[in-house]
Amino acid sequence: MIRVELPFHLRTLAGVTGEITLEIEGPATQRSVLDALEARFPMLRGTIRDHMTFRRRPFVRFFACQRDYSHEPPDSPLPDEIASGAEPFLVVGAIAGG
């Protein structure tokens, strides 16, 4: 089980209020997590990755286990804590400050 945390506006768009849990077959990677997310919530297509290139949108960032995965290759394995559901995969709107 993979846990995914979305920013406020994407939670609203997807009609969810908290974390999302996904089942993924095979290794947990950015691509496999986002593929599963978009398959379950098609309204999110194009909001995190470009429709055609599947590149991350410029103002969206990915974090996992307190590390920035935004610039990692999409097929690189995510940490075991993400794959096991111990830690959430964070999709974050890029905003300076906090």
Next chain:
Amino acid sequence: MSSVRVLVGTKKGAFILTSDASRKKWEVSGPHFAGWEIYHAKGSPVDPKRIYVSQTSGWFGQIIQRSSDGGKTWEQPGTPPGEPMTTPEGFPKGESNKFVYDTSPATGKPLTTHQFYDGTQHPWEFKRVWHLEPSLVDPDAVYAGVEDAAIFRTTDGAKTWHELSGLRGHGTGPQWQPGAGGMGLHTIVQDAKNPQRLTIAISAAGVFRTDDGGKTWAPKNRGLTSKYIPDPNVEVGFCVHRLASHPSRPSTVFMQLHWNVCRSDDAGDNWRNVSGNLPSDFGFPIAVHAHQPETIYVLPILSDSLHYPPEGKLRVYRSRVGGNEWEPLTNGLPQKDCYVNVLRGAMSVDTLDPCGIYFGTTGGQVYGSSDSGDTWAPIVRDLPAVLSVEAQALP
């Protein structure tokens, strides 16, 4: 008993204002899609309960929303149960947000770059939908004007969109360049008597028209002038701010140009300046009275560097003779210390009698008049900055 619905797009969500035909007491619902920029919301002339909305964000991109019950509930076309849009593998597509420029070898191959602010060539990049124009005859058909400038069409209720690439491809595309707000296709005017004819405007390229349903297009900027464009015969480059036309006289088109208010009586083939006695001929919106095709409205703004009304007085100007002779309409509008702007999509008329007219400001006020502009009153005062206003008269 008829009624009115006014769709208001703001920097932080959509609002729906409703009233009976007296247009004295208003109900406000919203924010819908709170926190998102709503560039435009417009109802279908065929089915007023069908409303299309452009919801957009610099972070998360473009969303299209649709309502089939007058704005009570919303859905992204193609995603709700019962409206299956799936790949051959069975995955939902989520195509309603997908605006992809035509790059096919047959029609889209040469459509690669436009002129950037600095004069260099720049690739076309989709940013957002500025304008949604539902068809006059089919509630499932809508045109979309987008930034970077192009026109798209859906014929399946916004589940999928396809570019009418003849516009970008007609030849002058590499000369188009963005206005201060971006290179947006912001106005789409349908010809009520000729369904094959569309007239559109782009900042800062100008006016273009198709007479074959969008296959081929031609620039229609003859007679326009700009002090920054010394060549009087140039085909494109004009920062047209808005077009408006009366359905009964589609060949007469009115324009708020960057500077100058203009009109054409041959569907855009030739334009002439009708700014006349306006205190400033800079501005953004222009509208035509619903029942008087020669009565038009503009809202003068001081200059291209000072986007607020002259003298701090918010004045709509009305011409009853199609331009040149203008009268200020001030009753009920602030006449001192007013420094708001009114954007190009933020003025609209209803079709009741007498005609209602509405506009929204960057200060969050929406003003309405139920007597063709003679008197005004604020409907709401404290919304986020208003991007668009569309009025619907309901049976």
